[in-house]
C-alpha cells in the first residue's frame with residue numbers, strides 16, 4: 001500500500017497543475033460492485049469469452065445472447081452507486097475548473113458523483129442504438145419508449161427494423177470520433193494526467209498517457225497492481241482508488 005510520503009509528492013505535483021486530465025478504467029468502478037475485465041477470477045474476461053459477447057460478429061451470430069448479457073451488465077450498473085473514488089475525482093473539479101475526465105467505462109458513475117463533461121471513449125451502457133445506424137451514427141433508440149408488440153429480443157429499430165444494440169464500442173470497432181478527438185486534445189494539453197484503475201492494454205485509450213507524457217505532462221497512476229501504464233508514471237500510488245483518491249484530495253486540500 002502507498003505510503004503517506006508518496007501521496008504528499010503526488011499532491012505537490014497536482015498543486016502545480018494548470019490543466020489536469022483524468023483517465024479512468026474499470027478499476028475505479030470496482031468498489032461500486034461493477035466488475036473489471038481483466039482481474040484474475042473476478043474480471044468479466046476471466047469468466048466470459050469476449051469474442052462470443054463483445055464483437056459485431058458475435059451480435060450477428062447470437063443477437064439474443066449478446067443482448068441478454070448486456071442486460072445483465074445494465075442491471076449491475078443500475079444498482080451501483082458512486083464510490084469515494086468517483087466522489088473525490090468529482091471534487092477535484094473545484095480546484096481545476098477545466099478538469100476533463102476521460103473514461104473507458106460504460107457506466108455513468110462519474111456523472112452521478114458530480115463530474116461534468118465526461119468523455120466516454122467506449123460508449124454508454126444505458127443507451128441503445130440501431131445496429132444499422134439507419135438515421136446516422138449513432139441512431140439512438142429509447143428502448144423504454146418502444147411499443148413492443150412482440151417479445152422479440154433484441155428489440156427492432158422503429159425506423160428500419162434492424163436489431164437494436166447497446167451503444168458501446170465492441171472489439172474490432174472504432175471509437176466514437178468526437179470522443180477520441182476530444183480525449184486526444186485533452187491529453188496533448190494537460191500538464192498532469194491522473195490515470196486510475198486501468199490495465200492500459202486497450203488502445204487507443206492506453207495511448208493517451210503516452211501522448212501526455214511526450215508533451216511533458218506528469219503522470220500519476222492509481223492502481224493496486226502494476227499496469228502497462230506504470231513504466232510511464234512519475235508517481236505510482238498503490239491501492240484501491242476508493243481509498244487513495246480521497247487521501248490525495250485531502251493532501252491537496254491540506255496545503256491548498
Ligand code: OAD
Pocket residue numbers: 024025026027028030031036037038039043054104105122169170171196197198199200201202222223224225226227239240241242
Ligand atoms: P481492466 O479490467 O483491463 O483493468 C482494470 C484495472 O483496474 C486493473 O489494472 C486492476 O489492477 C485495476 N483495479 C482493480 N481494482 C481496483 C481498484 N479498487 N482501484 C483502482 N484500480 C483497480 O479494465 P480497463 O483497463 O478499463 O473495452 O479495460 C479497458 C477496456 O477493455 C474496457 O473499456 C473494455 C475492455 O475490453 C471495451 O469494452 C471496448
